[in-house]
Amino acid sequence: MYERKIIPTLNCGLDIIGEVLFGKWKIRLLWFINEGHKRPSELQRKIPDASRRVLNIQLNELERHELVTRKIYPVVPPKVEYNLTELGKTLIPVLAALGQWGDANEERLRDVILKQLVSSDLYDT
């Protein structure tokens, strides 16, 4: 496992939440698990842009941060289920607020975000 060289400062709540929620897919993982998509394969289907590998890694981190639990069923083929912990559940309203803000400003922001991404050459068509 990769070992960090720069230790983050964790002075305030905002620092903490940064550590816990950063990672490209974590918010979505929590969200979908909360919606009932608990198995890794389901989550992969819900988030097809992410590779299987990263989802695993980020799920592991969420587990270490005690936001989700991982239950392994001793069956073949294997079955695994992720669930939100009590702590994880308390995060859902906050994520909902984030999502609502994003939804409310979706069109406007999609434009400015893409404008800075796409190279200007590709504009005139």
Add this chain to the structure above:
Amino acid sequence: MYERKIIPTLNCGLDIIGEVLFGKWKIRLLWFINEGHKRPSELQRKIPDASRRVLNIQLNELERHELVTRKIYPVVPPKVEYNLTELGKTLIPVLAALGQWGDANEERLRDVILKQLVSSDLYDT
């Protein structure tokens, strides 16, 4: 400027907010600007762990995303002031909710976060 090779999907509000709030210091920048620390040098003093360079870069991004405005006073030595836009202001309650969640769970999370950061070798002392 660095040009992205992988274009993110922006399907839902959570994707959008991910793009807008990612960046190690962005949440804190917005927060401190809202608190009235508007000049770059003030912000640098409030966030000493970040290099001057990244703060500039992330402030530029916040400006492009229309969350802050940048006002330049034609004086010497130069004076610049950042302010939240109307859109930026609507984000503050959401950030407050994030911060509160982080504050409420600070001790517990600081432990699990650091536990996974510090290499196990350094543990037994």
Add this chain to the structure above:
DNA sequence: TCATATAGGGATAAATTATTCCCCTATTGC
């Protein structure tokens, strides 16, 4: 004259994150 404050950008190195590819387990169905 020289250091300081103020704002910012370029180039490059380092750190971090994410992607790709490949391998392993064991059972069921063909």
Add this chain to the structure above:
DNA sequence: GCAATAGGGGAATAATTTATCCCTATATGA
């Protein structure tokens, strides 16, 4: 036997983000 399924991890590499270092400009004060 072979493919598919379901979950997972190692290694190497690509992509992205941060950090470092250095340079510009001007007025002020020592």
